Amino acid sequence: MSRLLTIKGLKIEGRSDETWNPIINGVDLELNKGEVLGLIGESGAGKSTIGLASMGYTRDGVRISDGTVEFDGIDLVKASAATKRSLLGKRIAYVAQSAAASFNPAHKLIDQHTEGPTQHNVAGRSESVQDGIELYRKLRLPNPDEIGFRYPHQVSGGQLQRAMTAMAMSCRPDLIIFDEPTTALDVTTQIEVLAAIREIVEEFDTAAIYITHDLAVVAQMADKIKVLLRGDEVEEADTRTMLSAPKEDYTKSLWAVREFQRPQQPSPPADATPVVSVRNITAAYGTTDVLHDVSFDIHAGRTVAVVGESGSGKSTTARCITGLLPPRMGEIAFDGKVLPADYRKRTKDQLRQAQMIYQMADTALNPRKTIGEIIGRPVQFYGGLTGAKRRERVNELLDQIELEPSQYYNRLPSELSGGQKQRVGIARALAADPKFIICDEVTSALDQLVAEGILRLLADLQDNLGLSYMFITHDLATVKSIADEVVVMKDGKVVEQGPKTEMFTPPHHAYTDLLLSSVPEMDPDWLSDLLKERGVDNIGDAAVDKM
Amino acid sequence: MSGLMFFAIVLIGLLIGAYVFRLGGQAVTGNAPKFRDMSFGEAFGFVFGAALLVWALYYYFQPKVLDTGVPNAGVVFFRWAVQGFIIAAIAAFVFRFLGRMVGTEGTKKLFRSMPLTAAFGILVIIIYAVVAVFAGVIAPYGQAEILGAANVMAGGDPALGGNPDYPLGTDQIGRDILSRLIFGAQNTVGIAFITTCLAFFIGGSLGFLAATLQGWLDQLLSRGVDVLMAIPSLIFALLLMTIASVWANELGIPLTIFMVLIIAVIDSTRVYRLARAVGLNIVVMDYIEAAKLRGEGLGYLVFKEILPNAMAPLLAEFGLRFCFVFLTIAALSFLGVGIQPPLADWGTMVRDLAPFINFAAFAPTAAVTPLLAAGAIALLTVAVNFVVDWMLHKSSGLKE
Numbered sequence: 020m021s022r023l024l025t026i027k028g029l030k031i032e033g034r035s036d037e038t039w040n041p042i043i044n045g046v047d048l049e050l051n052k053g054e055v056l057g058l059i060g061e062s063g064a065g066k067s068t069i070g071l072a073s074m075g076y077t078r079d080g081v082r083i084s085d086g087t088v089e090f091d092g093i094d095l096v097k098a099s100a101a102t103k104r105s106l107l108g109k110r111i112a113y114v115a116q117s118a119a120a121s122f123n124p125a126h127k128l129i130d131q132h133t134e135g136p137t138q139h140n141v142a143g144r145s146e147s148v149q150d151g152i153e154l155y156r157k158l159r160l161p162n163p164d165e166i167g168f169r170y171p172h173q174v175s176g177g178q179l180q181r182a183m184t185a186m187a188m189s190c191r192p193d194l195i196i197f198d199e200p201t202t203a204l205d206v207t208t209q210i211e212v213l214a215a216i217r218e219i220v221e222e223f224d225t226a227a228i229y230i231t232h233d234l235a236v237v238a239q240m241a242d243k244i245k246v247l248l249r250g251d252e253v254e255e256a257d258t259r260t261m262l263s264a265p266k267e268d269y270t271k272s273l274w275a276v277r278e279f280q281r282p283q284q285p286s287p288p289a290d291a292t293p294v295v296s297v298r299n300i301t302a303a304y305g306t307t308d309v310l311h312d313v314s315f316d317i318h319a320g321r322t323v324a325v326v327g328e329s330g331s332g333k334s335t336t337a338r339c340i341t342g343l344l345p346p347r348m349g350e351i352a353f354d355g356k357v358l359p360a361d362y363r364k365r366t367k368d369q370l371r372q373a374q375m376i377y378q379m380a381d382t383a384l385n386p387r388k389t390i391g392e393i394i395g396r397p398v399q400f401y402g403g404l405t406g407a408k409r410r411e412r413v414n415e416l417l418d419q420i421e422l423e424p425s426q427y428y429n430r431l432p433s434e435l436s437g438g439q440k441q442r443v444g445i446a447r448a449l450a451a452d453p454k455f456i457i458c459d460e461v462t463s464a465l466d467q468l469v470a471e472g473i474l475r476l477l478a479d480l481q482d483n484l485g486l487s488y489m490f491i492t493h494d495l496a497t498v499k500s501i502a503d504e505v506v507v508m509k510d511g512k513v514v515e516q517g518p519k520t521e522m523f524t525p526p527h528h529a530y531t532d533l534l535l536s537s538v539p540e541m542d543p544d545w546l547s548d549l550l551k552e553r554g555v556d557n558i559g560d561a562a563v564d565k566m
Numbered sequence: 567m568s569g570l571m572f573f574a575i576v577l578i579g580l581l582i583g584a585y586v587f588r589l590g591g592q593a594v595t596g597n598a599p600k601f602r603d604m605s606f607g608e609a610f611g612f613v614f615g616a617a618l619l620v621w622a623l624y625y626y627f628q629p630k631v632l633d634t635g636v637p638n639a640g641v642v643f644f645r646w647a648v649q650g651f652i653i654a655a656i657a658a659f660v661f662r663f664l665g666r667m668v669g670t671e672g673t674k675k676l677f678r679s680m681p682l683t684a685a686f687g688i689l690v691i692i693i694y695a696v697v698a699v700f701a702g703v704i705a706p707y708g709q710a711e712i713l714g715a716a717n718v719m720a721g722g723d724p725a726l727g728g729n730p731d732y733p734l735g736t737d738q739i740g741r742d743i744l745s746r747l748i749f750g751a752q753n754t755v756g757i758a759f760i761t762t763c764l765a766f767f768i769g770g771s772l773g774f775l776a777a778t779l780q781g782w783l784d785q786l787l788s789r790g791v792d793v794l795m796a797i798p799s800l801i802f803a804l805l806l807m808t809i810a811s812v813w814a815n816e817l818g819i820p821l822t823i824f825m826v827l828i829i830a831v832i833d834s835t836r837v838y839r840l841a842r843a844v845g846l847n848i849v850v851m852d853y854i855e856a857a858k859l860r861g862e863g864l865g866y867l868v869f870k871e872i873l874p875n876a877m878a879p880l881l882a883e884f885g886l887r888f889c890f891v892f893l894t895i896a897a898l899s900f901l902g903v904g905i906q907p908p909l910a911d912w913g914t915m916v917r918d919l920a921p922f923i924n925f926a927a928f929a930p931t932a933a934v935t936p937l938l939a940a941g942a943i944a945l946l947t948v949a950v951n952f953v954v955d956w957m958l959h960k961s962s963g964l965k966e
Contacts, residue, residue, distance in 0.1 A: 100603040341859055362859055370861045383852035387874035400860060447856070 023193055023226050024050040024073060029086035031068055031077065031250075042068055042081065043250045052193065053224040057241030057258070059231060059273075061466040062437070064247040066230045070196045073228060074111050075103050091193070109139040112187035116199040118179040122171040128182050129167030135189045147189060154185040157222070158215040177208035181215050188219060195220070195227045201236060205328040205493060206537040213239055213539075214550060232466060234273060235539035238262055239546040246270050258543050272468065274541075279471050279500045281478050283519055287318040292355040294319050294455050294487045295340065295373070300349035302339050309335050310346070310511045317455065320481065322488040324502035324519075326495065326534065332511035333491045337457050340489070341375060353455075371401045374448035378460035380440035384432040390417075390443055391428040397450040416446045420476065438469035445476065455487045462497055474501050495538045499523065507531050580617060584610040622648070642930040658686035680956065687952030694751055694946055701752040707742040709749035710908035715740055720934050728931075735935055737919060746910035747938060753905055754912050755946070758892040761826045762833070765891065766884060769834035773841025774868045774876070777849055788842070791835045799832050803894060807903040821906055829894055833887055840883050844876045878957070885954030889947045896943055915939035 026048035032039040043065045050056055058066045071077060075088055075095025088095040090111065095103060107113075112135075115121040122131060129151050136147035148167070155163035158181045171179060180200055187195050200216065201209040217240060220227050229240045237244055237258075244261045246253040246269070253267050265271050287293075293316035302310040310332050317323045325333045338344040340351055342362030351358045353372060359365050377383035384393055391413055398404050398412045414424035420442040432440055441461060448456050458477065462470035478501060480486060492498060498505055498519070506516040507530065515528040527535065539545060588609040591601035626648060628641045662685035665677035677685070697704060707713065713736060719728045720735040720743070728735065734743040776784040794802075810824035848854065849872065857871050898904030899913030907914065919936035926933035 099599070343855065343859070362861075365861075367861050370859060375856065375859065377852040377856070379852065383856060385851075385853045385871055385875065387877075397860060400862070451860070 021052050022049065023052045023054075023091060024048070025087075025089040026069075026073060027087050027089070029069070029072060029088065030084045031065070031072060031081060032084045033081045035080075039082070039084070041250060043072070045086065046247070046250075046252050048073070048245065050194070050226050050228065052226055054243070055220060055227045055229055055241045057229045057231065057237035057244040058247060059234060059237050059244060060247035060253075061232065061468065063249065065250045066232075066247055067198050069247070070113075070198050070228055070230050073194075073196060074107055074113060076107075105139070108135045108192075109141065109190045110192050111194045111196070112190070112192040114180075114183050114187050114195060114197045114200050116202055118183040118200075119171065119176060121183065122179065124171050127168055127170055128174070128186075132167060132182070132186045132189055135186065139190055141190045151185060151189065154188055154219075155182070157219055158182075158185055159211070160185075175208075177204050177212055180204065180212050184212075184216055184219065188223065188225075191223055191225075193226060195225055197227060197229045199231050202231065202233070206495070206539075207328060207533060209236070210537045210539070210546070210549070213546060216240070217546070233539070234467075235541050235545075238541055238543045239539060246273070262541055262543065279474060281474075281501050284321050284503045286518065287321065291318055293317055293352075294354060295489070296352040296355075297336065297340065298350050298352060300336065300339050300346045300351070302335060302344055302346040304335075304344075308347070308511065310339065312349070313508075313511070313513055314349075315506050315513065315516055317487050317489055319454070319487055320485045321503045322481065322490055322501055323504045323506060324490040324492060324498040325506045325508060326492060326498055327508035328493060328534075330510075331508040333493075333508055334459060335511070336508075337375070337459055337489065337491060340457065341373065367401065371451045372453050373455045373457070374451050374453040375457045375459065376441075376444050376448050376461050379464055380437060380444050381432075383444050384440060384447075386432050389429050389431055390422075390435075393432075393443060394446045394450050397447060401451050412450070416450055419449065419480065420446045422446075436469075437465055438472060441465060441469075441473055442476065445473075445480070449480070449484075453486070455489070457489045457491070459491045460493070461490075463492065463494060470497075477501065495535060507534070580610065580613055583613040583617075587613050636928050637930055639927050639930050639933075643926075654686055655682065658682050658689055661685050661689045679960075683952040684956035687949040687956070690945060690949035691953065694755055694949075697748055698751040698755050701748045705742075705745040705748040707745040709741070709746050709910040711741060711745070713740050713742060720931055720938075734938060737915070737935070743915075743935060743938065746915060747912070747942060749910040750912045750915060750939065750942070753909050754892065754895060754899075754943075757822065757826060757905065758888060758895055761829045761895070762884065762888045762891045764826065764830035765833040765887060766837050766880070768830060769837025769839075770841045770880065771868070772834075773838040774845045774872055775864075776838075777842050777845025778864065778867055778872065784842075787838070791838050794832065794835045795839075800894065800897060803828055803832055803898060804901065804903065807898060811903065821903075825895070825898065825904060829891055833891055833894075837880075837883065837887065840879065841876065844879050845872055848872050848875050878960075882954050882958045885950045885957070889950050892946065893943070912939040912943050916943075 026046065028045045028047065029043055030041065030045050031043040033042045046069060048069070058069060060066050068081065072083060073088055075098060077083060083096050086096070090106065093102065129148055132151040133144055133147040136142040137144055142150060151167055152163050155166055160166050160178055160181055166174060166178070174182065197216065201212050204212060213236065229237060231237050241258050243255060243257050245255040248269055253269050265274055295317040297313060297315050300310055300313045301308060313336055315323065325336065327333050335344065339346045342358070342360060342365060345360035353369065358369055362370065394413045394416055395409050398409050402412065404412055413428065417424040417427060422439060422442060432443070435443065462473050465473065474497065477488065481488065490502060502519045504516065504518055505522040507514045507528070509530050514530050522531065536549065584606060588601060588604055595601055625641065625644060628638065630638055630641055632638050659682060662677055662680060662682065666674055715729065715736060718732050718736040732742050732744070734747070736742055737746070772787055776787045806828045807825060810828065811821055814821040814824055854867065854871055857867055895904055896913030899911045900917045904913060905911040916936050916939045922935050923933050
């Protein structure tokens, strides 16, 4: 095999606070023609930075300070802008994480697709339109002949991601950089995109760098894996070797993350009053019903996980419970008493009892307030504590979420890491001294190690304070580790519900089965086996539609 | 025709110069990335800039007086401008240097990251503020005081018709221009500041209210604002001022108060639009939802949750709005309906002394009198904009 890309001693620096701080401290990388390399690591490990650097490009305020990036004999670090221009798009292509943000919303897909080939004089306009349609067909997009003539907002997220892969393929590049192409997608959609990418990369013998933080995904895609930690390489090996016998402790800890398992709580007595009871809720945005007759109970000290794809009505159910969206029919009962549908009509005490933790800690914490103020406000608002007493209570809460009070009290949210922010969100909910907390995708924006810490914290708090959780998630690994009961939702309806142990043992409802089997596993043969078993046309959206 | 020819020759010369510059640069530096990736436009920019600098130097050292004995006005004004520019730059540099040496760690850090333009802007604003506050102490004479001689030349040189007692001369009825400039800072800047604050109070609170409550209140306020904004603001202000001048006489309330109210209301429409737009982006955030679900009242939502996050764009708008208000007041005064005599006001001063501008060709010192007030307005406007630009840059950097 011939060498395509050689990176030697790559050092990259970023400018902040008027000094250059190292981001990448001397990473080597080698890639042969037709080979797929998986880059994994937590956020801030420098995965994307290396991905961009292998195209000779850096983000604003970032510079390559040392090392060489040799692509097919050309050093991209020293190459002129004109040379790079002739390579990028034609021989090196890039697929970004958010296809929705990367397509220009004002132009049709096919017009954006043909831009590369016509600019690089690879093919004429009509020729590349034909080729585009051919690629869409290969990537199994529905209606390949006409889908290209739609605008980006007219196709779904998974389809857009595949259209972007087709666009990257338009000049038949030698190297494609995939930067977390499936992270924003549902499991059932993800599997479809993964299969499509793998197939097309194999067909054209394209080399690829696949960046992700999801180990199970990288196991399906890559020939070899490189693990990064804060700008340093931890280790590199063949996918199979890496999965079966990781050498470094850090890699082992990444592998072990999925082992956290909370013992299932005993079932409540049959006559117990549930803390929260959702009774036959039907809710609508405007005139369209988005929830149909949803009912479930949440008992004291238990965790109910609500699972489903995006658009299945999980978060809408939460909005109904909190009173932000009064349901059209049905009612919410708290401790057996029916709550007013609109949050504005609820009493302060009713509001206090049910708290919420949000998915994006960035938008859930006011960026202009210190941690002390954020946590202190509900303490003062509900508990009426002021001055030293308030401070004392906030310190207590900070201790509970395992943040050192003296160190964090006066910080702003921007001075915390993602996991710490999420902890502050938890503390704010606890400050109200609630009985019931809604956790809306609280771990999905976090790295796996950090997410595991949050899950453990939530479990401890439940044990100590007897809280009930409604845990909204699309990640079945999270469900496995923390839930007592599971509610599966699809298209605004409850498809199946019951205790966790029952849910994870067959027989399942067909949809639950599809969800469960679409979760990537650490086995490198998992995707191939699944495709063999179900057939390429029977995965992802296609399978969902058939139900 | 010869002018066109000259222009063409210069242009071709510059184009050739740019080409040679880039080629030479590549040869001398061994094809460094800077020259290698330089576009022709960029090279042209460098050469054009250099040519302009050479011409400026040449023009600066032309004689001040022509052979015929008439002063060369162009050269005189150009020299003043260049000298003023250099002094301003030095003052800003020294100011920034001092800021980096003295003060707390926070202010030192602020000054370290500050561009020279912003330092200049802050310096000018401080000077204006000091002058405005202590006008009565600094000014050598009263603003309405009529002294002996009218139309004394600026410069204080008796040989040229000046008087050392009045360093900037006197106006057409013999009031000291320096004193009036100083009191003008108090009147014009002070009134503009009050007006802008009022405009922000009205527009800001209504805008946030509309963003938070939405529904019919938002519709009502927004459509009302649309109607007000549909009328050209200066003409609208003039119209209202004409009406108000009648009321002012009947009710015995100073016209200035009406002016403040009228300009504040007209300008608050722009602030409303901004506050509402910024507010709408903030109210969709989860922390606002969390506060709503906590049961917080409207006042807490607007002032504790929304306002701190809207501060950066609002402050930037405050700077710009201040300039506009300030110019509107000067314009109204120039038209005769603004700040009323004998109060000193820069707009009125420009109007009263405007005829002197005709002397520019043969007596630059005489022509300078109306330009002093105009320059005071321009300097403050530029200074405020420098500071606003810097603040906008800083706040946009924070968001990333």
